[in-house]
Amino acid sequence: MTKLFLLAGALLCATAVKAQQSPMKLMACEGKAQGTYYIVKYLSADTTSLQPRIDSIFHVIDQSLSLYKPGSVINQFNETGRVQMDAHMKAVIEKALSTNKATNGLFDITVKPLVYLWGFGVTKPGFKGVPPTDSIKAARTLVGSRYLRVKGNELYTIKKGVQIDCNGIAQGYTVDVIGHFLASLGIENYLVDVGGELCAHGHNHLHKVWSVGIERPSPGDTTYEPVQGLVRLPDKGIATSGNYRRFFDLGRTRFAHTIHPLTGIALHNNIISVTVIAKDCFTADAFDNPLILMGVDKGMAFIDRHPEYGLEAIYIYKDKDGTIKETFSKGFKQYMEF
Numbered sequence: 001m002t003k004l005f006l007l008a009g010a011l012l013c014a015t016a017v018k019a020q021q022s023p024m025k026l027m028a029c030e031g032k033a034q035g036t037y038y039i040v041k042y043l044s045a046d047t048t049s050l051q052p053r054i055d056s057i058f059h060v061i062d063q064s065l066s067l068y069k070p071g072s073v074i075n076q077f078n079e080t081g082r083v084q085m086d087a088h089m090k091a092v093i094e095k096a097l098s099t100n101k102a103t104n105g106l107f108d109i110t111v112k113p114l115v116y117l118w119g120f121g122v123t124k125p126g127f128k129g130v131p132p133t134d135s136i137k138a139a140r141t142l143v144g145s146r147y148l149r150v151k152g153n154e155l156y157t158i159k160k161g162v163q164i165d166c167n168g169i170a171q172g173y174t175v176d177v178i179g180h181f182l183a184s185l186g187i188e189n190y191l192v193d194v195g196g197e198l199c200a201h202g203h204n205h206l207h208k209v210w211s212v213g214i215e216r217p218s219p220g221d222t223t224y225e226p227v228q229g230l231v232r233l234p235d236k237g238i239a240t241s242g243n244y245r246r247f248f249d250l251g252r253t254r255f256a257h258t259i260h261p262l263t264g265i266a267l268h269n270n271i272i273s274v275t276v277i278a279k280d281c282f283t284a285d286a287f288d289n290p291l292i293l294m295g296v297d298k299g300m301a302f303i304d305r306h307p308e309y310g311l312e313a314i315y316i317y318k319d320k321d322g323t324i325k326e327t328f329s330k331g332f333k334q335y336m337e338f
Contacts, residue, residue, distance in 0.1 A: 024189075026205040033058040034066070034171060036195030042182055043189040043205060050182075057178055064088040065170045078112070078163040082156040092166050092173050093148075093155055099169075099286040100145040102306070106290035108261035110147065112165035113139040115259055136264040143261050171197045172239050172285020179281075191233075192281075196240055199281040200233035209234045211337060214275050214314075230337035237281030241288035242273030242316075258289050271295060272316045272324070277335060279310045287311055296327050303329045 024043040029051040031038060040054055064073045064086050077083040085093065099107040117131045117139050131139075147159040175192045179199045182190045189202030191210045200210035211230045231238065241258060259265070274292045278284040287309065291299040296315045303311045312332040319325050328336075 024205075029054050031055065034062065034174065034194065035068070036171075037193075038195070039191075039193045040178060040182075041191045041204075042187050043202075044187055050185075053181070054178060057181060058174065061088050061170070061174050061177065065092060065166050065173075067165060067167070074164060074166060077155060081160060081162065082154065085153050085155050088173070088177075089155070089166075090150075090153060092169055093150060095173070095282060095286055096166065096169055097145055097148065097150070099290070102309070103287070103290040103302075105145070105262055106260075106293050107168070107286060108143060108145050109164040109166050109168070110143050110145055110162055111259050111261045112163040113142045113161075114261070114264050115165055118259060120259075140264045143264070168289050169282070169286050171195055172237065172281040172283075175199050175237065175281040175285075197238070197281050197285050198233065199237040201235050212238065214238075214240065231275075231277070231335045232337060233277070233335070236277050236279065236335075237284045238275065238277050239281060239284035239288045240273055240275045241292045242271075258292060260293055270318045272318065274299065274316075275314050277312045277332065283309065283311075300327065300329055 024045055025047060027042050027044050027047065027050070029038075029040045029049065031051070033055070038054075038058070040050070042050075062069050062072065065088060066072050067074060067078075069075065073083055073086055073089050083089075093109075096107065096109045100109075114136070117135055142159070142161050142163070144162075147157050147162045148164075149156050149158060171194050175194050175197050176199055178192045178194075179190060179201060182192075183201070189204070191200045191204070191212070192198060193212070198212055200212070202210075204210050209232045211232050214229050214231055271292050274288055276284040276288045276291060278287070291302065291311075291313055294302060296317060299313065299315065303309075303313060312329045312335070314329070314332050315327045317325060317327070
């Protein structure tokens with residue numbers, strides 16, 4: 001008994017010495033990718049920078065899903081109507097089609113002709129402002145995930161001219177891919193942020209659950225001067241859709257880059273933003289656009305009716321009198337640090 005106790009004590013001492021020799025350090029990588037910034041933070045005893053490998057992940061995903069990359073897999077599809085998908089594109093397409101079905105068409109990657117028509121695409125139309133009604137009507141004839149088919153690794157369309165735009169979901173997917181990469185290296189504590197879409201796992205260097213900032217209105221505000229609110233992310237993903245990033249104003253109406261795929265009209269309701277928490281960033285990013293199109297009441301009802309998606313959300317919006325307000329889903333407040 002004594003020998004066993006002494007041996008166990010020696011092992012504990014050796015482990016403690018090893019831990020002292022290799023303390024976990026907070027590491028950070030940051031840069032630009034996918035038209036925005038990225039920041040990756042993680043705890044590791046190895047101080048070798050992972051930046052080159054993270055940049056490589058962005059490069060590979062861009063070769064698959066970027067509309068800005070000539071020859072990318074998605075651009076090949078948009079040019080020919082048929083393509084052999086790689087693993088990244090297949091994962092995104094499958095998620096997009098399932099989300100399209102779940103939201104009755106409010107999430108639709110075939111919305112590309114409308115996105116470009118409204119001036120939010122890679123190329124700009126030859127006019128500014130609201131597109132002509134007949135142009136919207138013509139573009140809508142090419143919108144509908146019902147025109148897409150997947151057979152094995154092949155994606156094709158049954159209607160000529162149908163094109164896809166995965167920007168409404170690709171960043172959330174990329175966030176999770178980077179998170180899985182870190183986990184594959186044995187890194188258990190990390191935070192990944194790509195343009196405000198994030199996932200977190202474990203704890204930070206202060207041994208606390210990772211916290212991220214979101215913009216919230218001051219009580220009774222009518223001008224939307226946001227203050228910072230903190231959200232805890234215990235092994236969750238978070239994504240935000242809003243009308244304050246890409247938009248144009250026409251008179252007193254603000255048209256945002258989120259296009260309603262069933263009407264062809266750019267978002268111009270009273271919603272300022274919706275922030276969604278889910279089990280992963282891929283899911284949160286998939287549902288943030290449909291939820292902002294639904295509006296507060298229908299969006300909250302959707303979350304309540306579909307617990308299988310694990311969604312929680314906060315809406316920030318203007319009331320009828322112009323006052324900025326916020327509405328939480330039932331479970332969102334547990335993540336807030338007021």
